Amino acid sequence: MSGISKGGKKDTKMRIRAFPITMDEKYVNNIWALLKNAIQEIQKKNNSGLSFEELYRNAYTMVLHKHGEKLYTGLREVVTEHLINKVRVEVVDALRNNFLQVLNSAWNDHQTSMVMIRDILMYMDRVYVQQNNVENVYNLGLMIFRDQIIRFPLVHSHLRDTLLTMVAKERKGEVVDRGSVKNACKMLMILGIDSRSVYEEDFEKPFLIQSAEFYRLESEKFLAENSASVYIKKVEARILEEAERATHYLDKSTEEPIVKVLEDELIRKHMKTIVEMENSGVVHMLKNNKSEDLACMYKLFCRVPDGLRTMCDCISAYLREQGKALVTEDDNGTNAITFIQSLLDLKDRFDHFLHESFSNDRLFKQMISSDFEHFINLNPRSPEYLSLFIDDRLRKGVKGMSEQEIENVLDKSMVLFRFLQEKDVFERYYKQHLAKRLLLNKSVSDDSEKNMISKLKTECGCQFTSKLEGMFKDMTVSNTIMEEFKHHLQQSVTNLNGVELYVRVLTTGFWPFQSSLSKCNMPSAPNMAFEAFRRFYLGKHSGRQLSLQPQHGSADLHATFFGIKRANTGPMDLVDEGAASSSGKSLRRHIIQVSTYHMVILMLFNKKESWSYDEIKNETDIPERDLMRALQSLALGKITQRVLSKDPKTKDIEPDHMFTVNDQFTSKLFRVKIQSVATKGDTEPERNETRNKVDEDRKHEIEAAIVRIMKARKRLQHNVLVAEVTEQLKARFLPSPVVIKKRIEGLIEREYLSRTAEDRKIYTYVA
C-alpha cells in the first residue's frame, strides 16, 4: 500500500511538520508484511518484480517511526526460518551427493540475497543498528547462516570430514576437486566475520591434527625405507607441496602452521635419527664428500630450532675423532711434516664443506675452530711439529714451489698456529729452527722469511718477533762487517795464511743458544785468522766481547787422500805397487764441507797419523756428546762419507779405538759434504731440556704478570688475581691456577706482595 500519510495536510495550523509521530499498529504491520514478503521473494530468487525504491522507503518509514526493532527481529526470523526450513533441508539431503557443491551454491545464494536485503534495509543499518549496537544486516545474515547451517551438527561434521578426506586423498596422489574446497574455505573465512575463528575451529584445527598424524606415520615409513639423503629430498618435496596447497585452495594463512607441523613431524622429531643414520647419515656424507646432500640437509634443518645444533654436534664428534687419530703419536716415530700436512688437509676438507654445504654458517665455523683447538693441543709436541713444518717449507730446495704457493702454505700454517695453546713453546722452537736456517743459509727466500715473521707479529705482537727480527739484523750487519773486514785486510795487507774467513757476529740474547762455555782447541791457522778478525772488530766496537761458537760454524777443507794402498793381507799377496801408482788415480783431492768440530778433529791428522778417541778428546777439548756425534759422522756414516776409518770396525766408539784418515776414500763429487748425524726434531733428552726452559720462562712471565697487575690495582682478591693473570697470558700459554698460586707464594716470601690483615684472601702490593 502506498498510502503514505498525507499527514502534513491534516494539520493546517502548522505547515511545516514532519511525519506523524505515531503510526498505528495496523499500519506498521502492513508495512512489515510487505517487507517480509519481499525478503522471502528475494530469498526465493524472485526479486525481479520488486521495487527497490518502495521497499527502501518502507523500511525507512518503519525505522523512522521507531519500529526498527520490530523490523530487525522480523528480519532475523525470516532469514532463520528460510535457512532452516529450506536451505538446511537441501543441504542435508545432499550429504551423500554433491555435498560441497550444494552447500556452496546455497552459500552463494545466501550471500546474494543478503546483499539485496541489506540494500533495502540500509537505513536500518545506519540508524537502528548503530544506535542499538547490534550486528548489521549482512553480518546478521552471516551469523544465522553459520549457526543454522554450518554449525548444524550433521552438516558441521560432514563438512569437516569431506574436506579432510579430500586433502588426504590428494596427499596420496589422487586428483580432487580443489575448487570446491577452496570455496568452502573461503566461506568459512567469511563466516568468521572479523576473525578467522570459524575457519580455524571448523577446518584448520582438525586439519592440522590430521596432518600431524598423517605425517607422523609417513615419517616413520620413510625413515625405515630410505637413506638419509633420499628422506631429506622427500621431506623437501612434501613441504613444497603443502605450502602450495595452502596457497592455492586452503587459506593462505594456513601455510605457516601446516609447514610448521611438517617441520615438527618430519624433521624435529627425527633429527637425531636422520643425522646418525648408519651408512647414509651425516658421517657417511662427510666421508664420501657428499656436499650437496649436506647442503640439502643444512637447508632443511635450518627450519627447526636446534636442528643445526644437532647436525653440528654430530659433525663435531666426527671431526674430533678424525683429528684425534691424526695427532696421536705413531709408534714408529711421528714425521712432523706429515703430521702437520694431514692436519692442514683435514682443515681444507672441512673448510670446503663449510663453504659448499653450510654457507659459511657461523655456528659451524665456530665448531670447526673449537674442535681443531681441542685436538691439536692433545699432543704436546704440536708446537714443535708446526715449527718443523714451516722450517721445511722455508728451506732451500723444496720441490719448486712458487712464491705464491709458499705464501698459501704459510697462511694455512698460521691458522693452525692460532689454535695452539702453548704458543711460547712454538716460539722457542721457531727461534731454534730459524737460527739454523740463517746460519746454514738454508732459506728459500728472505722475503718468505720476513713474510712469516710479519704474520707472527700481526698475530702475537712485536714482543714475540723482536728477537727474530734481531736475528735477521745480525745477518745483514755481519755481511757489512765482512765487507769492511775484507777492505781492512787489503789495506793493511794482513795475511791470514791462506784461510778465507767468514764471520757472522751474533748478538747474544737474540739467538737461542747459550753461550758455549766450552772452548775447544782451535787449530792454529783458523785461530790466527779469527784473532785478526777479533782485533779488527774490537777496534771498531770497544766494550764488546766476542766469543767463538764452535758448535755452529762450518768449514771447507782441502783434503788430499794418498791413494789406494794395498793392505798387507797375507803371504800369498803379490803386490804390484807399480800398477797401482801408475794408474794415476792414487792421489785424490777433494774439498770437504764440514762443521767446525769436524775441522778441528780432521786437522789433528796433519800432525799425527792416527789418534785414539781419548787422545782426540784431550787434544781438542770438544764436549763428549758433540765429539761422539762428530766422529760418528766422519767415520761411521755412509760409505761415501767415511773420511776417517776406525779400528776396530764396530759401530760404537770406545776410548781406546783408533782413528786414521781413510786414504781409500772415494767420491764422485769433488766437493763432498759431510752430513752431521743430526736428527730432525729433538731427541728425548733435548725435548725435556726445552720443556724445562719453557717452564722456567713461564715462571718468570707469570711472576711479571702478577707484579704488573698488583702494581696497577694495589689490592686484589685471590680469585680475581688468578683470573687476570690467566687472561693476560693466555695468548702465549695457559697457566694452571696451582702454578700461579705457587708464584704468588714465592712473591709473598720475597715481599713483593702480602696478605691483608683483615682478609687473608686479599693481597696487596708492597711498594
Next chain:
Amino acid sequence: MPPRKKRSSTAENEVDKPKKRLCSKKSADSSFSVKRCTTWFKTYCSAENDGSIGPDGMEKFCKDLGVEPENIVMLVLAYRMEAKHMGYFTLNEWLKGMTYLQCDSIEKLNRKFDVLNASLSDSVTFRNVYRFAFEFSLENGIRSLDKTTAIELMNLLLDGRWSLSKEFMQFLEQSKFKGMNKDQWYNVYEFSHHILPDLSNYDEDGAWPVLLDEFVEWHRQRSNKTSETGVDC
C-alpha cells in the same frame, strides 16, 4: 710519690729510690723494682754474650724456674719480652717482659705461671704468640724455618689445640718440603682456626698456600683408604 706499701713481709729491704712508674698494685708481698730485676738478670748473663743471657744462662734460668726449656710458657715469656733470638735475652728484653709481668724474682715469676698459661686461651694472644714464635725461631739471615724445627715448634704450639695437629705433623714428616716460610706458618694457624676437622668447609679457592692444599689432598686420600678398608672388614 713513695710507693704505697701494703702489708709487706719479705724482701722489704729491697725497696729503693721511688720510681713513679712502678706503682705495684699487684704484688702482694713487695713491689716491683727494676734494680732487683736487673740484679736477677745478671745472675744469668755472661760476658761472652755481650751482657745478654746466653744458652747456658737460659738453662740455669729454666732450672731455677722448674720448667723445661721446651715448655710453652717459655715461649710466652719470650713473647712478652719481645725477644729477638731464641736462646738469648738482652737486658732490655728482660726488663720489658718482667715489667709487664711485674716480676723481679723467681718466686714471683713462678706465681705468674698460671697467668701466662691462661693467657694462651685468649685467641688473640695465642695468635700473636704463635706468629711471634716463627720469627723468634729463625736462624740469622735465613727466612724460613727448617723442617725439623718447624715440626717441633708447631707441635709445641698446636698439639692439644688443634684436632688435626697430629695428622699435620705426619704429613709434614713425609712431605718433601724443606723449609717453611712465614706465610705458610701464619696460614697453618688460620687453617686450624677456620677449617673443620673433617675439612668439609675447605675451599680450593681460599688462597691457602699450596702446602695446605697438599695436606688436604693427602688427608682426604688417607681417609678414603681407611674408609675403604673399614668397609671391607
